[in-house]
Amino acid sequence: VFSPSVYKAPGQQAFQLGQPAIDAFPHAIWHRLLSRRYRCSWQELFGYQDAFGYPPLRAAIAAYLGVARGVQCSPDQVIITAGSQQGLDLLARTLLQPDDAVWMEDPGYGGARWAFQRAGLRVVPVPLDHAGLDVSAAQNLAPDARLAFVTPSHQFPLGMTMSLERRLALLAWATDRQSWIVEDDCNSEYRYAGRPLPALQGLDTSGRVLYLGTFSNILFPALRLGYLVVPSALVDTLMTARRVVDLHAPALEQAVVADFIVQGHFVRHIRRMRTLYTHRQTVLRTAIGRYLPGILEVHPDPAGMHLVAWLPPQLAESEPIVQAAHAIGLELLPLSWFSVGPLRRQGLVLGYAAIDDDQIIEGVRTLSRVVERTLKDSRQNVLRDA
Amino acid sequence: VFSPSVYKAPGQQAFQLGQPAIDAFPHAIWHRLLSRRYRCSWQELFGYQDAFGYPPLRAAIAAYLGVARGVQCSPDQVIITAGSQQGLDLLARTLLQPDDAVWMEDPGYGGARWAFQRAGLRVVPVPLDHAGLDVSAAQNLAPDARLAFVTPSHQFPLGMTMSLERRLALLAWATDRQSWIVEDDCNSEYRYAGRPLPALQGLDTSGRVLYLGTFSNILFPALRLGYLVVPSALVDTLMTARRVVDLHAPALEQAVVADFIVQGHFVRHIRRMRTLYTHRQTVLRTAIGRYLPGILEVHPDPAGMHLVAWLPPQLAESEPIVQAAHAIGLELLPLSWFSVGPLRRQGLVLGYAAIDDDQIIEGVRTLSRVVERTLKDSRQNVLRDA
Numbered sequence: 001v002f003s004p005s006v007y008k009a010p011g012q013q014a015f016q017l018g019q020p021a022i023d024a025f026p027h028a029i030w031h032r033l034l035s036r037r038y039r040c041s042w043q044e045l046f047g048y049q050d051a052f053g054y055p056p057l058r059a060a061i062a063a064y065l066g067v068a069r070g071v072q073c074s075p076d077q078v079i080i081t082a083g084s085q086q087g088l089d090l091l092a093r094t095l096l097q098p099d100d101a102v103w104m105e106d107p108g109y110g111g112a113r114w115a116f117q118r119a120g121l122r123v124v125p126v127p128l129d130h131a132g133l134d135v136s137a138a139q140n141l142a143p144d145a146r147l148a149f150v151t152p153s154h155q156f157p158l159g160m161t162m163s164l165e166r167r168l169a170l171l172a173w174a175t176d177r178q179s180w181i182v183e184d185d186c187n188s189e190y191r192y193a194g195r196p197l198p199a200l201q202g203l204d205t206s207g208r209v210l211y212l213g214t215f216s217n218i219l220f221p222a223l224r225l226g227y228l229v230v231p232s233a234l235v236d237t238l239m240t241a242r243r244v245v246d247l248h249a250p251a252l253e254q255a256v257v258a259d260f261i262v263q264g265h266f267v268r269h270i271r272r273m274r275t276l277y278t279h280r281q282t283v284l285r286t287a288i289g290r291y292l293p294g295i296l297e298v299h300p301d302p303a304g305m306h307l308v309a310w311l312p313p314q315l316a317e318s319e320p321i322v323q324a325a326h327a328i329g330l331e332l333l334p335l336s337w338f339s340v341g342p343l344r345r346q347g348l349v350l351g352y353a354a355i356d357d358d359q360i361i362e363g364v365r366t367l368s369r370v371v372e373r374t375l376k377d378s379r380q381n382v383l384r385d386a
Numbered sequence: 387v388f389s390p391s392v393y394k395a396p397g398q399q400a401f402q403l404g405q406p407a408i409d410a411f412p413h414a415i416w417h418r419l420l421s422r423r424y425r426c427s428w429q430e431l432f433g434y435q436d437a438f439g440y441p442p443l444r445a446a447i448a449a450y451l452g453v454a455r456g457v458q459c460s461p462d463q464v465i466i467t468a469g470s471q472q473g474l475d476l477l478a479r480t481l482l483q484p485d486d487a488v489w490m491e492d493p494g495y496g497g498a499r500w501a502f503q504r505a506g507l508r509v510v511p512v513p514l515d516h517a518g519l520d521v522s523a524a525q526n527l528a529p530d531a532r533l534a535f536v537t538p539s540h541q542f543p544l545g546m547t548m549s550l551e552r553r554l555a556l557l558a559w560a561t562d563r564q565s566w567i568v569e570d571d572c573n574s575e576y577r578y579a580g581r582p583l584p585a586l587q588g589l590d591t592s593g594r595v596l597y598l599g600t601f602s603n604i605l606f607p608a609l610r611l612g613y614l615v616v617p618s619a620l621v622d623t624l625m626t627a628r629r630v631v632d633l634h635a636p637a638l639e640q641a642v643v644a645d646f647i648v649q650g651h652f653v654r655h656i657r658r659m660r661t662l663y664t665h666r667q668t669v670l671r672t673a674i675g676r677y678l679p680g681i682l683e684v685h686p687d688p689a690g691m692h693l694v695a696w697l698p699p700q701l702a703e704s705e706p707i708v709q710a711a712h713a714i715g716l717e718l719l720p721l722s723w724f725s726v727g728p729l730r731r732q733g734l735v736l737g738y739a740a741i742d743d744d745q746i747i748e749g750v751r752t753l754s755r756v757v758e759r760t761l762k763d764s765r766q767n768v769l770r771d772a
Binding site: 025042083111247 | 398404405408409411413417420421424425428429431432433434435467468469471472475497500501504606607608609610611627629630631632633634635636637638639740
């Protein structure tokens with residue numbers, strides 16, 4: 001059931017993950033930029049293009065990341081990809097050999113795990129604590145790892161920030177071992193409280209960090225554009241690999257994204273979405289407090305587009321709830337879907353960014369009926385077994 | 387020099403390969419369809435999509451291929467890809483194991499060879515004759531091959547059509563050995579004389595043929611859309627692989643292509659381009675006859691978007707000409723770039739579809755100066771060596 005096919009359903013259902021509020025997207029502006037670019041630039045944008053992407057978009061991304069995230073790069077280190085998934089697949093195939101060990105946060109991002117497994121790599125799940133990936137534990141588990149996959153600004157899916165001390169330890173390990181760090185920063189823009197720590201990439205003085213970003217969360221998923229910022233030494237290798245995979249990304253939309261960033265719409269849109277998503281997160285927490293009090297436990301998250309709702313400790317499995325929820329049209333994923341090792345406590349991962357207040361509240365009410373029925377069934381099973 | 391980077395230069399230079407006439411594209415129609423789809427369908431087309439592509443586009447392709455190419459398939463056998471290159475990469479990674487042998491026409495399509503080599507496959511170059519890939523020779527060279535890559539409707543780059551007898555022999559081999567045939571039919575639409583043989587796929591009763599197509603040649607390359615028609619038994623495997631690679635293709639443009647096909651613009655555009663390209667091929671042959679008489683040998687080709695211009699038999703190498711041509715801005719590829727084994731005679735592969743009469747004639751005049759200088763140098767070298 002919990003295969004990549006969960007990404008299939010289009011539309012805006014409660015509580016689909018990774019879906020932004022496409023109804024709050026500035027469609028009039030985008031449409032205007034798209035039309036103008038088509039009329040003015042088709043001669044430039046219809047033939048074969050640079051494998052690494054449209055140069056003005058690469059420049060716009062480098063400038064944006066420098067200011068917003070403290071990423072240190074020149075435009076020629078920026079590779080435009082078909083979403084962050086292609087970046088992961090590309091680096092997994094190109095930088096490592098089959099059976100190389102990879103440290104993966106556990107629980108962690110499924111898309112990265114698929115890409116690593118598909119490339120024949122040995123995924124080593126590493127435990128997390130309040131400061132993120134436990135680097136000491138990782139070094140004990142697989143000191144010879146060739147790559148570490150981390151989400152330092154907002155751990156996916158649990159949400160902690162990797163401490164500066166931990167970041168420095170990870171960089172020291174990578175430098176010492178000549179291993180790679182993949183910093184997935186896909187959720188960094190949506191931070192609602194405090195100032196985010198700048199990207200790990202900005203601390204890297206040895207060229208060991210590959211920085212991964214996407215426009216799926218900020219613009220829209222079906223755009224299929226993301227980027228990979230790589231050390232200069234990797235540019236040629238990845239350029240050749242990219243050409244073999246699919247030559248290059250579609251050009252017209254790259255130009256539109258470049259205009260959208262350069263003209264300031266991008267930053268304005270992020271600011272508006274921060275306000276909207278802060279509100280939606282509050283609505284979700286309030287609804288859970290009202291309809292599932294003492295049953296689902298949620299905490300405020302200062303960032304992201306989802307919350308982890310913890311199930312009662314006595315529930316050893318989340319699958320019955322998730323399957324019952326799917327059966328009546330709720331799109332949600334169990335925390336166990338993101339983990340390899342056993343979880344100390346089961347949870348549900350609930351996306352809230354794409355849906356309005358009514359959908360959130362209605363979704364929680366539906367979920368409450370599912371959860372209560374499942375809890376009742378599980379109590380009866382316990383009684384019957386006793 | 388002759389790396390994938392030849393695809394880098396945008397624009398319409400003489401004699402770039404695989405570039406259609408983007409200035410003759412029906413831009414007003416495309417722009418109107420794009421705008422309308424944006425306005426009417428963004429709610430459907432902005433979120434995550436089906437990994438295999440936009441269903442109406444898959445249906446439109448299946449219907450078109452049935453009528454135009456005799457391809458037997460249902461829409462759910464059609465996978466939308468990022469150009470034909472992604473189709474090649476996807477199947478190379480998914481259907482075979484490293485070190486599996488692959489029959490490849492020699493000379494043959496470079497993009498396929500890269501994809502096979504990158505997947506760790508053993509590429510076995512197979513000689514061609516007037517009827518296409520020599521199936522008996524292939525069986526002697528590597529009877530255990532797991533896949534054969536062929537361009538039956540118009541061999542790339544030499545242009546012969548694979549005979550019916552040869553097609554049946556190839557199918558018998560694949561059925562017997564449970565091997566795969568990849569039919570790259572990317573050049574099939576542009577046939578200027580006679581009726582094309584229908585696709586090999588339509589003769590396949592054992593589910594061994596994967597059929598590869600692209601919109602790069604008919605619409606425009608930077609669209610990055612193509613398709614793969616696969617036997618039903620492979621649908622799930624390739625679907626999962628596609629998701630790991632990049633989830634799915636961008637949605638808005640898929641919808642526009644579907645409208646373009648369903649409303650009849652696609653077939654009308656192909657018809658107009660047939661007339662235009664027939665004319666441009668004649669201009670190219672005439673110019674070569676005038677400016678390089680008795681030096682470059684060209685024959686009429688009833689199909690395609692390029693001609694092979696054969697060099698004088700005494701020229702053992704084409705690289706000096708190609709490098710001198712590149713140095714003064716002519717984009718052309720030597721036939722040797724497409725071949726693994728030695729060529730009996732060297733040639734130049736000249737794309738003519740994208741450039742107008744003046745550019746073709748000017749390009750041939752520039753080429754004539756390059757060729758004559760190189761021939762003179764080579765005669766002097768011969769005299770000096772003697």
